[in-house]
Amino acid sequence: MGWIFGQLKPYKRQVVYALIALFIGAGAWLLLGQGVKAAVDQGFLANNAQRLTQMVALVLAIGVVGSIATYFRFFYMVWLGERVSADIRQQVYSHLLTLSPEFYAKTRTGEVISRFTSDTTVLQTVVGSGLSMALRSTVTFIGALLLMLFTSHVLTLCVLIAVPIVLLPIRIFGARVRTYARNSQDRVADVGAYIDESLHEIQTVQAYTHEHLDREHFSQRIEGVMGAARQRIRFRALMIASIIAISLLAITLVAWLGANQVLSGELSAGELTAFMFYAVMAGGSVATISEVIGEIQKAAGASERMMELLDTVSQIKDAPMPQPLPQPVRGELVLANAGFSYAESQDLEQEWVLKDLNLHIQPGERVALVGPSGAGKSTLFQCLLRFYDMQRGQITLDGVPITSVGLRELRQQFAMVSQESVIFADSVRENIAYGRPDASQAEIEAAAKAARADEFIAELPEGYHTQLGERGVRLSGGQKQRIAIARAILANRPILLLDEATSALDAANEIKVKQALDELMQGKTTLIIAHRLATVTNADRIVVMDKGQIQAVGTHQQLLTENALYRELAQLQLIA
Numbered sequence: 356m357g358w359i360f361g362q363l364k365p366y367k368r369q370v371v372y373a374l375i376a377l378f379i380g381a382g383a384w385l386l387l388g389q390g391v392k393a394a395v396d397q398g399f400l401a402n403n404a405q406r407l408t409q410m411v412a413l414v415l416a417i418g419v420v421g422s423i424a425t426y427f428r429f430f431y432m433v434w435l436g437e438r439v440s441a442d443i444r445q446q447v448y449s450h451l452l453t454l455s456p457e458f459y460a461k462t463r464t465g466e467v468i469s470r471f472t473s474d475t476t477v478l479q480t481v482v483g484s485g486l487s488m489a490l491r492s493t494v495t496f497i498g499a500l501l502l503m504l505f506t507s508h509v510l511t512l513c514v515l516i517a518v519p520i521v522l523l524p525i526r527i528f529g530a531r532v533r534t535y536a537r538n539s540q541d542r543v544a545d546v547g548a549y550i551d552e553s554l555h556e557i558q559t560v561q562a563y564t565h566e567h568l569d570r571e572h573f574s575q576r577i578e579g580v581m582g583a584a585r586q587r588i589r590f591r592a593l594m595i596a597s598i599i600a601i602s603l604l605a606i607t608l609v610a611w612l613g614a615n616q617v618l619s620g621e622l623s624a625g626e627l628t629a630f631m632f633y634a635v636m637a638g639g640s641v642a643t644i645s646e647v648i649g650e651i652q653k654a655a656g657a658s659e660r661m662m663e664l665l666d667t668v669s670q671i672k673d674a675p676m677p678q679p680l681p682q683p684v685r686g687e688l689v690l691a692n693a694g695f696s697y698a699e700s701q702d703l704e705q706e707w708v709l710k711d712l713n714l715h716i717q718p719g720e721r722v723a724l725v726g727p728s729g730a731g732k733s734t735l736f737q738c739l740l741r742f743y744d745m746q747r748g749q750i751t752l753d754g755v756p757i758t759s760v761g762l763r764e765l766r767q768q769f770a771m772v773s774q775e776s777v778i779f780a781d782s783v784r785e786n787i788a789y790g791r792p793d794a795s796q797a798e799i800e801a802a803a804k805a806a807r808a809d810e811f812i813a814e815l816p817e818g819y820h821t822q823l824g825e826r827g828v829r830l831s832g833g834q835k836q837r838i839a840i841a842r843a844i845l846a847n848r849p850i851l852l853l854d855e856a857t858s859a860l861d862a863a864n865e866i867k868v869k870q871a872l873d874e875l876m877q878g879k880t881t882l883i884i885a886h887r888l889a890t891v892t893n894a895d896r897i898v899v900m901d902k903g904q905i906q907a908v909g910t911h912q913q914l915l916t917e918n919a920l921y922r923e924l925a926q927l928q929l930i931a
């Protein structure tokens with residue numbers, strides 16, 4: 356809760372407005388009782404019609420003031436709720452952007468999305484209406500109690516004895532409500548994750564006619580949500596019902612006592628009316644508070660989860676005192692005894708995905724990485740970009756260990772075309788300009804032309820402004836790949852990482868794109884992963900990788916004579 360209040364700090368002005376409105380409102384409602392009392396005693400019972408009219412007018416006036424105050428209280432409170440949840444969303448999102456791929460490998464994005472939407476919505480209602488109601492009720496309760504005391508000590512004493520008893524159910528059921536609320540939100544997140552996954556892969560779902568199983572799995576999850584909610588609702592309902600029962604009992608008792616006092620002349624009818632007015636008000640406040648406490652408990656569950664997200668720190672630490680790269684960056688990469696494992700504990704020697712890599716890549720050199728699937732080629736790229744940190748040895752860029760370079764500066768030296776082309780649900784233009792948002796239209800078109808993407812872009816309904824749809828569903832595999840290549844070309848960075856960058860292209864386009872890439876590679880260090888050896892025979896050096904180790908390094912001709920694995924690969928592809 357302290358955390359949520361902390362979020363209110365920048366909005367002191369609005370909080371003050373809300374509080375002023377709240378006090379005026381509560382004051383007006385309390386004053387109303389005095390008006391009613393006067394109307395009964397001085398007008399009604401005294402048979403004074405004029406006084407009665409005056410008092411009724413007064414009551415009406417107080418009611419108008421109270422209503423206006425309510426408008427402002429409601430407005431500012433709900434506004435604050437929206438504002439706080441918007442701020443929390445921004446904080447969480449910008450934090451999520453810093454988390455390493457290792458986090459996303461463990462957490463399902465759908466779950467994160469659900470935390471985002473449903474948990475912040477819970478916080479929003481609590482801050483917006485819950486807190487407002489709780490505050491108003493507290494003020495009303497205290498005010499009503501004071502005015503009751505003013506009317507009758509004995510009766511107030513009775514009410515005071517009753518209040519702790521009324522609140523007892525909160526103590527008994529509150530903690531349960533909170534636990535179940537958290538549980539329930541977790542289930543909702545689970546459902547979110549499932550929807551996200553199955554709908555994203557809808558073609559596979561339908562192709563394998565997996566719908567009925569999905570329906571079943573989904574229904575299990577939904578029932579999980581219901582089950583968790585049922586627990587929470589049961590305890591909340593129990594809590595609310597017992598509070599209402601106890602307060603009703605207390606009010607009736609007090610009213611009975613008061614009525615007797617009126618009969619014996621100790622109290623006027625107006626006083627009893629006012630007292631009961633306040634007692635009901637106080638009782639209502641207690642009921643509201645108890646209900647809000649249920650809400651707050653739900654919010655506490657939600658904010659715990661938000662804070663958990665905010666507390667997750669990236670496995671990849673930015674260098675505390677970054678060492679600048681020598682300018683201009685030449686792109687010399689040295690791997691010294693580099694070893695890496697995805698597993699967190701490295702007890703098992705066979706878990707190493709990369710083992711003792713030693714390689715010196717000269718500035719401007721063109722190096723190809725070849726080897727069987729699962730050899731660790733893509734993993735090496737990920738380590739270069741510091742998506743993961745090597746556990747052993749080190750990698751240096753222009754003589755500086757990559758862990759000592761500022762993360763941002765390091766990544767800005769690489770242009771990568773990943774194994775699976777990544778297209779954002781945006782226009783062609785934005786997709787190509789991704790690495791250089793300030794690029795001019797001419798530059799973007801030049802990059803598209805070099806990547807042989809200009810022709811198909813011209814045929815799209817709105818050319819460069821065509822929206823590509825989620826994950827680029829409106830493009831073919833080869834078209835997506837060419838957009839990704841254009842992006843790398845436009846980014847124009849000192850080191851180029853190509854992971855199967857031309858694998859989805861037809862032979863004619865592949866040759867053309869290769870020519871474009873050859874031009875681009877001039878003066879740039881380039882690492883090319885390729886399964887099709889024909890595309891890399893002209894590399895300066897070819898590195899043969901197998902099971903995380905470097906087997907051999909050499910030119911195409913050297914390797915053909917010296918390395919059995921390479922020769923075998925080449926023979927299978929009919930290029931030996």
Ligand SMILES: Nc1ncnc2c1ncn2[C@@H]1O[C@H](COP(=O)(O)OP(=O)(O)OP(=O)(O)O)[C@@H](O)[C@H]1O
Nearest residue numbers: 460697698708727728729730731732733734735774
């Ligand atoms: N996020 C991950 N967590 C755990 N293990 C992983 C992860 N990513 C890859 N691996 C494992 O690391 C090994 C190397 O994978 P990598 O993707 O580097 O292979 P690759 O050489 O690029 O293969 P391909 O040619 O098929 O793309 C594989 O055995 C794979 O199972």
Ligand SMILES: [Mg+2]
Nearest residue numbers: 732733734774
């Ligand atoms: Mg790979």
